[in-house]
Amino acid sequence: MTNGGVDRAIECTGNVQAMISAFECVHDGWGVAVLVGVPSKDAEFKTHPVNFLSERTLKGTFYGNYKPRTDLPKVVEQYMNGELELEKFITHKVPFSEINKAFEYMLKGESIRCIISMEE
Known part of the structure; x- marks a missing residue:
């Protein structure tokens, strides 16, 4: 083919x-x-x-292969300008006390991105 x-x-x-x-x-x-x-x-x-x-x-x-020092500020600017829809990639949110659950989601392939909140 x-x-x-x-x-x-x-x-x-x-x-x-x-x-x-x-x-x-x-x-x-x-x-x-x-x-x-x-x-x-x-x-x-x-x-x-x-x-x-x-x-x-x-x-x-x-x-x-993002370079945090140069690439992340550009991504933040795109997000703040409404040019980048990040919310649709967030599949889970967990408190910091359940951080291991976020790793489980990732390892099982059940998550795209998981937000870990520092607040309980």
Whole structure:
């Protein structure tokens, strides 16, 4: 279907099998797979070594590689100007005393973003 593989594959689920599939479907020589999703702490990524020897590239990104000092002020400005709708990405709100619940939501894939309130 792709005549040898795709140029770019992006995985966003955190499912290790999807990560492996993304890497294994990129084109030999120049294909790049970018892993965005956060896998469970016990997950293992296994693929045949020839997938690396055929010059495929595997990259990961954490929080989109934002640079807090320069990028966050821009995001805040966009939000304050009404140009960015952040509320639709917030799926849960928990008090600080239940912070472990926020981690459970994340690890189970039940949350996009969770607000942790410092007030009870």
